[in-house]
Amino acid sequence: MSALSWTRVLAVLVKEFKQLTRDRLTYAMMLAIPVIQLTLFGYAINTEPRHLPTAVLVQEDSRYARSLIAALENSRYFDFVAEARTPSELDALLRTGQAQFAVTIPGDFSRRVARGEKPQILVEADATDPSATGGAVAALAALPDRALAHDLKGALAARGQPAAPFEVVIHRRYNPEAITAYNIVPGLLGIILSLTLVMMTALSVTRETERGTMETLLSTPLEPIEVMIGKLAPYVMVGLIQTAIILVMAASLFEVPMAGGWLGLTAGVALFITGSLALGFLISTVARSQLQAMQMSFFYILPSILLSGFMFPFRGMPAWAQWIGEVIPVTHFLRVVRGSLLKSQGIGDQWRELAALAAFVCVVTALAMARYRRTLD
Incomplete structure (x- = not known):
């Protein structure tokens, strides 16, 4: 065994730095996430909203x-x-x-x-x-x-x-006893669906690219929309099962009132599941590896947790943070879920939120089909 050579250590160190700069997405995430977290927690989070x-x-x-x-x-x-x-x-x-x-x-x-x-x-x-x-x-x-x-x-x-x-x-x-679970548990539906469906879809499609099976799929005469539907259909069932489990547990374990508004809730769940899966598919068309797919998914999920009104009062955030929050689909889905379960809102009360979710589905689906690669680079 040869003695420790600092010259060789330095060579490996230089090589790792070069490798890091080649993976620009990972490098950007390492720098961007601390800045985003500091900005959000420092400026956007306010537990005592006014006005x-x-x-x-x-x-x-x-x-x-x-x-x-x-x-x-x-x-x-x-x-x-x-x-x-x-x-x-x-x-x-x-x-x-x-x-x-x-x-x-x-x-x-x-x-x-x-x-x-x-x-x-x-x-x-x-x-x-x-x-x-x-x-x-x-x-x-x-x-x-x-x-x-x-x-x-x-x-x-x-x-x-x-x-x-x-x-x-x-x-x-709607919550006369000020029970926190009545607010948090329905909100968890949107966060859990985002965590699982976006990340699972992104990782699944990216895994096929890494293993080479996507090359076989790309050689077929399938259209982009046909590939998307075929790939995402099984995860729709997963999302529906998750929704059913969460709602049953919310009612049985936490006694969350199920006030009604089931038609609006059903429409919101369908749109949100479809949009989340389409977003995961879009991420897979950009990511080159499963690591990148996970990083990009986390980059979407972090603002969804902090700026949607799930953890902190939405109206307590400054105006610029609320503008960003309005773009995030989780924000509108949480309003649909809480409004249906706690306020018995109907579709007439929720049409703005449902329209925002429908627009999200259309935009993300169009982008995913446009990005879908017909041939491997």
Whole structure:
């Protein structure tokens, strides 16, 4: 056995660096992933969201009502985005997710405040994600003591003492007990399908390229769409079985309420499974090895977990992160699943999310067929 030669060690070291630079995808991933993680965790993740969209139903136009709305806005937790005309319209804004909170100010609010009768205002919260509403709900505790401080002066102020001039009644809709599992478990459906279907498809097709069996497939008169359908059909069944298992376990182990909305959920699952498989096929047309396929799959899955609203409140992220999140199909699929199971949303309530998933399927399928190689390089 010869003595250790630092010259030979240096030669191997130089060779490895050259090999690393030749594999540009791996090299880029090694540099990009830490930057992406640092940026997302440092800037995009916020566990106490503010400026939450709020709808209001004002049954009287008075100074006290305007002061109350201004106090809610000044707390920086509530941004009023819509004014409903009827209770049903207010309920629809909350059910469809256009508003996180719904505030109802009764018609006799000012008169009862002036009489010292301590009226009530109703604040309804979309509590499907308890962490998204927790801070705002806590801030409501100080509202009765501060909202009308500038209006109740003199005799009115004395009449309101020592109790607060009004009460805030909070209704946590869709998840009144603030059970985290009601939010996390349905969301896991999208993450698990992404992890398995995208990566499994990408690895399966890339494996055939590495083993040489793809050359035989390419020599046949098959069209790209025929290859895609034939390759992906078995994984559709895998995705459906996974969906059934997750839903059964969610209901039996975690007691997630199955409110309904099965038609929209079925359409969402079908579109998401198809899009995930098409994305895996697209990745396989770019990757040269199974390692590259796994790296590219992870590059898609990481933002899907962090920016979709699965782990952290979606509305707590800055605007640029929300724009990126809106492009990610998992974001729209999670809204379909949670809306169906927790809110009993129908297709009419979910058409925006289903349209986004349908567009994702069309774009990715077209790109995959365009990238499909008829001959090996």
